[in-house]
Amino acid sequence: MIEEELQIIPEPVKVSLNEGVFLLSQKTTIQVDLTSTGNGEYLKQVLALHYGLNLAFEEPSQNNGRKNSIIFKTSKEKELNNPEKYSLLVSRENITISATTSIGGFYGIQSLLQLIPHKALKGDKISLEISIPCISIEDFPRFKWRGFMLDEARHFFGKKQVKKMLDLMALLKLNTFHWHLTDDQGWRVEIKKYPLLTKIGSKREGTIVAQKKGVISSQKLKVPIDGIPVSGYYTREDFMEIIEYANERYITIIPELDFPGHTMAALAAYPELSCTGGPFEVSTRFGIHRDVFCIGKEEVFEFTQNVLDEVMDIFPSKIIHTGGDEVLRRRWNKCPECQNRINEEGLEGSENLQVYFTNRIADYLSSKGRQLMGWNEILNDNLNKDAICHYWTNNLKLVLQHAIKGRKVVMSEMSAVYLNYPYNLIPTKKTYLYDPIPDEYSKNYEKYILGIEACLWTEFVSNKDTLEWQAFPRLIAIAETGWTPKNKRNFDSFLKRLESFLPLLKAFDVNYPTKEEFLQDQ
Ligand code: ACM
Ligand code: ZN
Secondary structure, eight states, X not given: OHHHHHOOSSOOSEEEEEEEEEEEETTOEEEOOGGGHHHHHXXXXXXXXXXXXXXXXXXXXXXXXXXXXXXXEEOXXXXXXXXXXXXXXXXXXXXXXXXXXXXXXXXXXXXXXXXXXXXXXXXXXXXXXXXXXXXXXXXXXXXXXXXXXXXXXXXXXXXXXXXXXXXXXXXXXXXXXXXXXXXXXXXXXXXXXXXXXXXXXXXXXXXXXXXXXXOOOTTTOOOOBOOOOEEOOBOHHHHHHHHHHHHHTTOEEEEEOOXXXXXXXXXXXXXXXXXXXXXXXXXXXXXXXXXXXXXXXXXXXXHHHHHHHHHHHHOOOSEEEOOOOSOOOHHHXXXXXXXXXXHHHTOOSGGGHHHHHHHHHHHHHHHTTOEEEEEGGGOOXXXXXXXXXXXXXXXXXXXXXXXXXXXOEEEOXXXXXXXXXXXTTSOHHHHHHOOSSOTTXXXXXXXXXXXXXXXXXOTTOOSHHHHHHHHTTHHHXXXXXXXXXXXXXXXXXXXHHHHHHHHHXXXXXXXXXXXXXXXXXX
């Protein structure tokens, strides 16, 4: 197949290979219009960094039909439903990237970069003229949510690594970075109003050596820990810097602050937010902790809203993820204040305290023009209609029932797209074959499934090399699922194209496993 010769990931919607080549060289110029100046700068930078080419800009009016340019065009035709659409035409004379928005233009660049033979990557012998095959591509994504989640609460990787992941996401046309920033084992967001969240909550004394099965009492069980301290957090300024970096790559950052469970780090700092009053420590163990926020106390709502105020001040994304996974009700069952809340609100039992909490927070976010997203445990017949459901496990049927009623859903099936699992449990093929629209799900409801997101939980991922090892190439497979039409996806074709993608990963200094390792158990 022609497309296979072209080696682009994600596979574009429509590609045709034409006769001849375009010769990219030091003499090639870049022409931009008003919409694409940022894209021109980005292309110039990447070509310099990875290919040792230093191209000049040229005004379209100076060109007079001369050849040898990379031309960005913003077309007037309004593709309202598809701002990410682009076309890429490589002829012997010029390369033309057309789109209706600068986002489309950016994705055109990403496809173009993959057409450059990898032997031209710096580090290999730099050729003076790089041959790019003449082709034409028409392309747009299948899903509008193509995400990657990084857990920096369990381990902290820092700005440099996050930027590197954003660079790699851009290459794969992934557009949503979901940032899991708080959990039992660490609080990573500076909040001016509650300084102890980072002073106390961002540090733990070590990490459990061996994972215990089941629910772990964080207070009583003395399981050995490694004694290696873990700490770190982001200031407002750090966030601003990373948000700008993501913006330049058309990536939206969705912050996640996990409430009302997975809150041991917050409770270590402010134990009065719990049912019992504590004291607590930032957890050194994993699993589900029984101490969670007390839903009976108004201070808990005040705290959560104040924290979210600062989060909304930092992050411009409409959607704010507030977690909501794995919340135990044991403390609520015994807490007089929680029981009081149940009686006052007519909630008929502690099983409804979570939706009470979620709805109040969802309403609060709505009043500020934002929208709540939470893990599938937030689902409930009474849940606020605008809340977005993030599916990860267990009750797919329930999730689909809610989607049928019009609720939006993002799919992160644990057994397919959780990148923290070893390759022998989730081989790359399994990840690739997973489709976010379940077979039994009728076409009418496709519009409610916003897309797919890969999750990398880092309980046992303590450094950047392991992080990258776990993510690549499975994240590449997920990027293709998010972008490429379902009927064009093919695992054998993907593997062939992956062969040419791996040198790009190398150029980005990514630590990835061998083919034998990432294809285990097949
Ligand atoms: C999750 O994996 N607890 C969302
Ligand atoms: Zn309580």
